[in-house]
Amino acid sequence: MYTIKGKTGDWELVIGLETHIEVTSNSKLFSGASADYNPSVPANTQASFVDAAMPGMLPVLNEYCVEQAIRMGLGLNAEISKRSKFARKQYFYPDLPQGYQISQPAEEPPIVGRGWVEITDDDGNPKKILIERAHLEQDAGKLKHDAHPTKSMADYNRTGVALLEIVTFLDTKNPENNSYITSPDEAEKYLRQIREIARSLGVSNANMEEGSMRADVNVSVRRVGAAEFGTRTETKNMVSFKFIKTAIEYEARRQIEIIENGGTVSQDTMHYNQDSGTTTVMRSKEDALDYRYFPDPDLLPLIIEDDLIERIRATLPELPSVRRARYMSELGLSEYDAARLTESVQISNWFESAVGDKLVRAKPIANWMISELFAHPENFVLDESIQRDESIRIIAPSDLAELVDMISENEINGKMAKDIFVKMLDGETGSPKQIADKFGLKQMSDTGAIVSAVDDVIAKNASQVEQYKSGKVGLIGFFVGQVMKATGGAANPEVVNKILKEKLG
Amino acid sequence: MNLTDLTIAEALEKLKSGEITATELTRAYLDRIEKFGDQLNCYITLTPERALADAAESDKRYAAGNPLPLDGIPIGMKDLFATRGIRTTAASHILENFTPEYESTVSQKFIDAGTVLLGKTNLDEFAMGTFSKTSFFGAPISPYQIENKLTAGGSSGGTTSAVASGLAIGGTGTDTGGSIRFPAAITGLVGMKPTYGLCSRWGCVAFASSLDTPGPIARTVDDAALLLSAMAGYDEKDSTSANAGFYVKDRLTQIGLNKLKIGVIKEFDDVEISPDMKKLFDERIEDLKKSGAEIITVSIPNILDALAAYYIIAPAEASSNLARYDGMRYGLRVEGKDLIDTYKKTRAAGFGEEVQRRMVVGTAVLSSESYEVYFMQAARVRRLIADAFNRAFEQCDLIVCPSSAGTALPLDSDLSPLEYYALDLFTVAMNLAGIPACSVPCGLAENKLPLGMQVVGRAFDDMRVLQLAKHIEEFAGLNNKPSEIMGK
Numbered sequence A: 001m002y003t004i005k006g007k008t009g010d011w012e013l014v015i016g017l018e019t020h021i022e023v024t025s026n027s028k029l030f031s032g033a034s035a036d037y038n039p040s041v042p043a044n045t046q047a048s049f050v051d052a053a054m055p056g057m058l059p060v061l062n063e064y065c066v067e068q069a070i071r072m073g074l075g076l077n078a079e080i081s082k083r084s085k086f087a088r089k090q091y092f093y094p095d096l097p098q099g100y101q102i103s104q105p106a107e108e109p110p111i112v113g114r115g116w117v118e119i120t121d122d123d124g125n126p127k128k129i130l131i132e133r134a135h136l137e138q139d140a141g142k143l144k145h146d147a148h149p150t151k152s153m154a155d156y157n158r159t160g161v162a163l164l165e166i167v168t169f170l171d172t173k174n175p176e177n178n179s180y181i182t183s184p185d186e187a188e189k190y191l192r193q194i195r196e197i198a199r200s201l202g203v204s205n206a207n208m209e210e211g212s213m214r215a216d217v218n219v220s221v222r223r224v225g226a227a228e229f230g231t232r233t234e235t236k237n238m239v240s241f242k243f244i245k246t247a248i249e250y251e252a253r254r255q256i257e258i259i260e261n262g263g264t265v266s267q268d269t270m271h272y273n274q275d276s277g278t279t280t281v282m283r284s285k286e287d288a289l290d291y292r293y294f295p296d297p298d299l300l301p302l303i304i305e306d307d308l309i310e311r312i313r314a315t316l317p318e319l320p321s322v323r324r325a326r327y328m329s330e331l332g333l334s335e336y337d338a339a340r341l342t343e344s345v346q347i348s349n350w351f352e353s354a355v356g357d358k359l360v361r362a363k364p365i366a367n368w369m370i371s372e373l374f375a376h377p378e379n380f381v382l383d384e385s386i387q388r389d390e391s392i393r394i395i396a397p398s399d400l401a402e403l404v405d406m407i408s409e410n411e412i413n414g415k416m417a418k419d420i421f422v423k424m425l426d427g428e429t430g431s432p433k434q435i436a437d438k439f440g441l442k443q444m445s446d447t448g449a450i451v452s453a454v455d456d457v458i459a460k461n462a463s464q465v466e467q468y469k470s471g472k473v474g475l476i477g478f479f480v481g482q483v484m485k486a487t488g489g490a491a492n493p494e495v496v497n498k499i500l501k502e503k504l505g
Numbered sequence B: 001m002n003l004t005d006l007t008i009a010e011a012l013e014k015l016k017s018g019e020i021t022a023t024e025l026t027r028a029y030l031d032r033i034e035k036f037g038d039q040l041n042c043y044i045t046l047t048p049e050r051a052l053a054d055a056a057e058s059d060k061r062y063a064a065g066n067p068l069p070l071d072g073i074p075i076g077m078k079d080l081f082a083t084r085g086i087r088t089t090a091a092s093h094i095l096e097n098f099t100p101e102y103e104s105t106v107s108q109k110f111i112d113a114g115t116v117l118l119g120k121t122n123l124d125e126f127a128m129g130t131f132s133k134t135s136f137f138g139a140p141i142s143p144y145q146i147e148n149k150l151t152a153g154g155s156s157g158g159t160t161s162a163v164a165s166g167l168a169i170g171g172t173g174t175d176t177g178g179s180i181r182f183p184a185a186i187t188g189l190v191g192m193k194p195t196y197g198l199c200s201r202w203g204c205v206a207f208a209s210s211l212d213t214p215g216p217i218a219r220t221v222d223d224a225a226l227l228l229s230a231m232a233g234y235d236e237k238d239s240t241s242a243n244a245g246f247y248v249k250d251r252l253t254q255i256g257l258n259k260l261k262i263g264v265i266k267e268f269d270d271v272e273i274s275p276d277m278k279k280l281f282d283e284r285i286e287d288l289k290k291s292g293a294e295i296i297t298v299s300i301p302n303i304l305d306a307l308a309a310y311y312i313i314a315p316a317e318a319s320s321n322l323a324r325y326d327g328m329r330y331g332l333r334v335e336g337k338d339l340i341d342t343y344k345k346t347r348a349a350g351f352g353e354e355v356q357r358r359m360v361v362g363t364a365v366l367s368s369e370s371y372e373v374y375f376m377q378a379a380r381v382r383r384l385i386a387d388a389f390n391r392a393f394e395q396c397d398l399i400v401c402p403s404s405a406g407t408a409l410p411l412d413s414d415l416s417p418l419e420y421y422a423l424d425l426f427t428v429a430m431n432l433a434g435i436p437a438c439s440v441p442c443g444l445a446e447n448k449l450p451l452g453m454q455v456v457g458r459a460f461d462d463m464r465v466l467q468l469a470k471h472i473e474e475f476a477g478l479n480n481k482p483s484e485i486m487g488k
Helices: A063-075 A184-200 A241-260 A306-315 A320-331 A335-340 A345-355 A359-371 A397-408 A414-425 A432-438 A447-460 A462-469 A473-486 A493-504 B008-017 B022-040 B048-064 B105-112 B157-165 B181-186 B221-231 B266-270 B275-290 B303-324 B339-350 B353-366 B371-395 B417-422 B428-433 B462-476 B482-486
Strands: A003-005 A010-022 A087-090 A100-103 A115-120 A126-138 A142-144 A153-155 A162-168 A213-223 A233-238 A269-273 A278-283 B043-046 B074-078 B116-121 B170-175 B190-193 B213-218 B261-265 B294-298 B398-402 B437-444 B450-456
Touching: A003 A241, A010 A184, A010 A241, A063 A126, A063 A162, A063 A184, A063 A306, A087 B303, A100 A126, A115 A184, A126 A184, A184 A213, A184 A241, A184 A320, A213 A241, A233 A241, A233 A278, A241 A269, A241 A278, A320 A335, A320 A345, A320 A359, A335 A359, A345 A359, A345 A397, A359 A397, A397 A414, A397 A432, A414 A432, A447 A462, A447 A473, A447 A493, A462 A473, A462 A493, A473 A493, B008 B022, B008 B048, B008 B221, B022 B043, B022 B048, B022 B074, B022 B116, B022 B157, B043 B157, B048 B116, B074 B105, B074 B157, B105 B116, B105 B170, B105 B221, B116 B157, B157 B170, B157 B181, B157 B213, B157 B482, B170 B181, B170 B190, B170 B221, B181 B190, B181 B437, B181 B450, B190 B221, B190 B462, B213 B221, B221 B437, B221 B462, B261 B266, B261 B371, B266 B303, B275 B294, B275 B398, B275 B437, B275 B450, B275 B462, B294 B371, B303 B353, B303 B371, B303 B417, B303 B428, B353 B371, B371 B398, B371 B428, B398 B462, B437 B462, B450 B462
Parallel strands: A233 A269, B074 B116, B074 B170, B261 B294, B261 B398
Antiparallel strands: A003 A010, A010 A162, A010 A213, A087 A100, A115 A126, A126 A162, A142 A153, A213 A233, A269 A278, B043 B116, B170 B213, B190 B213, B190 B437, B398 B450, B437 B450
């Protein structure tokens, strides 16, 4: 268990995360404007009258965003609320044209209820992290303070884009389940898990650098073994795994120091300073804003029928975690290989396409992909929609399948396979079989020819034969090498081995 | 023939027969507006060029033999409905120079029905008020006994002033707590608050979203039905819009009164109303009885709490809806020393006293310490009232009640805010319940001022509400020809 040593003893951490992921959709949560706000899009060209909060404009819920939220909910093993509500969270700021954010606050049932994700804890054991809720809400616009010498400019392209906020659950009634995050590493693993699920379901790019994934981090500390939870602080708007880990540790140490010096932690909202890696109080509890939440009268309660949930469930792709487990149990891959091959849906699809229905191919194909193919990303295609250089020889799943089959059927040996692979990388067209034919790469399995080569090698190396017979069996490699050399590398090493052993006794 | 005395139904007949043209009719209204407009102050913005262009298009369609349902009918549009390219102010300084680039669904539907837009009518600022006195542009007045400067009511007082005086043949209002029915009642007009969701709110400047209901104001029930036919219908841009419609072709069909069960609300018996109102109401009840209707007493136990609930819910929603007027993107902006100062100066200068009062109240009732005791409690009362109406409608088909306690008061009456709020007593409950209610003239008081009574129905029973209102209109026999109210 992760602990921090204080002056007076060891401390453990209790961490809660509120993760915002931007929902992938063509249009915004409540308006028909495009949700594409990337920096190359000119400011305020993707803002509708609704986004600009013109008088009399009304929100209309984007059904696709609702489906995305359900999809994510199912990925989080969560209950989907049959009835949820939208409310207004009110505050004045120029990036919020309405003067309120339409959200699903804690007082109302959110679209996604209790769920969980599994991570490995710091000791390598599987650990469930409970999710309390996930809800839909509007993103704010962006203020630009450097576009004009004296004025700040507002860009409403991002205003109203759908966010899904995923909140972890601290089960204070059953703390012994230990189903919450207790270390900076676990926080990172949890976030990576969320990211992986979101990406594999197509719910979000969940990219912290792009801003499509952000997290608020709640941290509290308590003495190891203490029954009571401590007072938490919330550090807002964290945008990298590294910052999150530093902030958690810094904040925990800050709290420990306060308590050990006889003080009490105040439930403040903190700001993280990226340059110094420290946290400072942004807003104290006393100054907490009153958001005056109330149900948005422009929107009816959101009713979700079972049919919709089941329809979405039926189209849900296999989640990476499930896929990993299957690769290990059904295909006999190692944990490492399974992990590498489930880094993205596209990689998994490529792999499975190469394996086809011949499960024996799985291990060799995994080896080829991980040790050879991944080193040459330009030579294989994961996403058909991305334009590529037509002059490059693309290695297709069928190429690798054919190569692996040729080895297992003794048509070529490993060295020849490598040669064929390199030739493909170098631009050789044609299938591996055609390449083998063209360059005369064919394994010699004809016993007669091998026997004569073996006899020749034994005749020429009398002293080594003597040593072998006197017990230096390691010399078998020497003989194999000689035979391979004599056959120009074409002999089947297994057959050579077998014949050598027979002849040498 | 006095063109501005025609009802919509009459004008449509004459337009169809070719007896008059839309341009003649429009010019008659524009002339009368020229004559009386300033005195009545019923329009904030006049659109004569647009009106004549609309009329010319109508005449072409009549000539071609393919007129639209309300082709050539000159109307006034409450200045709460966004009109593309035409200033839309909500009678507020903060939107004094705001010209939207979009057309509200309701005003678009009137364009689609072939109406002629005379102008944008005056109202209380953001529709908050009962005398239209909170308008930044000054109050409109009633054409009745014009020397007495009586209120035309509010918040849709510009439309009632215009329609009662013959400066529009009909018009639009919005009713959040009585803003169509009260002004219609005291100006001798028919004001229909349809079922919530029947008419789209899209493009209509929001006051209290869960209560705001666009509806028609006209001189006759038939005319109100014709206007409502144009306004009503599902709108995918308004999430609270109902998948329902309303359609009357030329005139309402008759509803048989025999055996019709009409409820009278018991709790309203205890409310003090003027002797005139009581007398006229009782007379109309007698008329209904004589025609075979069965009058029964129904109970809406919390109806007298409706006012309190309304004055929590409406300001709460308003405080939120009006947050967007921050001077950042459109409308008035008063520069301050920093962002917060700019917000404060802009909103202090842009909003009038009553709007500010309601926003302060609304902000307070939504604060975390007040939410449960005020807002949630009001929401519960609202539910109780809606449930009670539902139960009442298990016993009766329709309900009738007064529209107001008495006749129009002088504009300069010195009422406290609470006294103004109390004027909504008979109307707010129907907004809380979202059910249709129509105020129809029930006669003249001794002071020769009109009074109205309401017909209330269950949700989406708008047709029968108007059908019963039409009977009451006939019983009352009020002459509301503009030429006789304020001359030719």
